[in-house]
Amino acid sequence: MLNRRTWNVIHLGIGFMFVFTAFQTFGNMEKTILDSIQKEDSSFKGDGYTSLAVIYAMLALGNWVAPSIIGSLGPRLSMVIGSITYLIFIASFLYPKTWLLYGASALVGLGASIIWTGQGNYLTLNSNDATMARNAGIFWALFQSSMLYGNFFVFMAFEGKTHIDDGTKNLVTGVLTAVCGAGVVLLLFLRPSVGVDGQAVVHRVIGPVEAFVEAIKMLAKKEMILLSFTFTFTGIVQTFNTGVYSPSIASTLEISDDPKRLMGLSGLFLGVGEIVGGVVFGLLSSKTVRWGWSPIVLLGFVVSVATYFCIFLNLPNESPIKDTRDAAFITSNAGLAILCSGLLGFADSCFNTQVYAAIGTVFSDRSAPAFAIFKFIQSLAAAIAFVYSKYVGLYAQLGILLAWVVIGTATFCITEIMVRRRLVADDSSQTESEESK
Template identity: 40%
Template sequence: MFWALLQCSMLFGNLYIYFDWNGRTEIPDSSRKNIFLSLLIASVLGTLSFLVLRKNHHEEEMLSEEEGQSLLSAGMMYKHRANNAMQDAKVEFGTILELVKSKTILLLSPCMAYSGLELSFYSGVYGTCIGATAQFGDAAKGLIGISGIVVGIGEIVGGGFFGLLCKNNRFRRTSVVFLGMVVHFVAFYLIFLNIPDDAPVVIKTNTQKNPYLSPSASIALLCSFLLGLGDSCFNTQLYSILGRVYAEQSTPAFAIFKFIQSVFAAVAFFYSGYLMLMWQLLLMIALGFTGTLCFFMVERMQNFTDLQEY
């Protein structure tokens, strides 16, 4: 459910893209600056909102007890909290180093890495490919926004649907991940047929190459939905299995997950402007298949551990 709510953010920004870019052949710098400033302000406000979150009741009781017994001044209170924060950071960092070497994290790393590659693909590369496809005509730039909205719909549908099913134990995690792999592979195949191969590497001009099929906006948007749906399958189940295996060490485990995902997302953005579309799709297929197999192994290990405990 968290994932479904999170992906609602993909609807509003892409609506602006559609209404502002639809019918344009070139995107002016003023429009790019408006988008950048809007997203910057939203991210700053979102980060600052953490400051108004209340502490839980247990933390407040412990803090008041410590203050009453040993903290005699505001200066000592500040120093005490700073030392605790530094000590907690060192402990968390040490835990991260320990978890990185664990068998579970090592096996889940290919799946985490794949989530980073396809994150860059659906959030940046695929929209660029649609906008650079000359066969879409004047509607190409507007389709970027519509594609982003449809990706968001796929994310929301997947997050809500599989969140409810897995909560009631109607679907196993491996079934959802396998479905995500199949959905993504179908989307990659359709993209390969529908989008010109040089679309990611074209700069400021539309591609003139013809794909295997006559480019269809309907197929392009169908692929957008499949990309979002498949992404929700992988991410929701990664969240689920990390929360299950590392219930007592959730913060370091999720830090490792986001680190690996972000590194590979950055790598994908780097090579996306140099590799032809076919090679990018093949790379994701190879890593996606490997990541799915490794996820199956981790799930089997976890089921065996649960059986022993039972």
């Protein structure tokens, strides 16, 4: 039923869709655009992987102050402030300077910590145990649909181009800046969170010291320690999906006559996979909730392993680092590469929708610091991955992903078993207490 709480989740998802139509499209093509700028301007030394590493490093640091900002300003105003930093970052590409690139990268990293912690808090305030998985799926599908529109635009704008000229760069940047601005406006008009009774929820005001201490205490909980391994995997795979894989296709010169254009198509199908997963897990949440979160995560594990193997066969080892005509284990195939993009997106949605559901359920009374810890660990892992992506070949990166998907899946399943056992024990204790009365 589309009650006010559900509409709030839909409004949230649409706002994020506009903001991240701009940002995720840039993340997908940033390395390629900056490489082209360097060819035209020898004084420009900006690097795409370094910029993304700065973003995620600052995001990780910012998550330690984000809960106090959410506690002081509330999730809605916090998300508006965070979204403005995305607008500044994207607009900075109209004036490509090395210092501006890295300064805007640091700023958007801090803004990201605020907008994502606020998002998790707002989503939780508009959900309960029965609707958390569904709402996470609805939000994820709307949010990831951003991968379709921006990347389709890039696919058309980059047609036939082996080099991204200044005019094309400015066209893409101008359009995506306007789209991001529309997202800021949508978040500005986000309505207050409401409870099951339809009444507005008053956000909990806490000071910065209290918020920091609360986050530290939560980090020491057994469930959070186990989930931190899953968070780490989601960060590493986020780097691969959004910043490494599509440029690797574009750098594989033997894959097609127009490999740069495939980058936009790859991002588009990555978004399709994310949306399919979000819609399926959102619509089927009422059916799957009885089985828990682990079966969907295990599905994501199987799809991930199969996809990594296909990528290993299809793309050359040097593709994440430079343009190459090296042969892969099989003849590089554009269709297989794009299919893998969709599978990467679907597998990612398996993990992320269930992580959101788990955090929103297990830590529902302290969702702001819980989501801040999630984003801190995820972002730190993503930042580290962006650093080594500049130097490490494709095969080693796939090996790292394979190791972490095993670890992350195992620890997530163990966490759910612990939570279910505790809930059963609590129900038994409550029943015994009632019978004794």
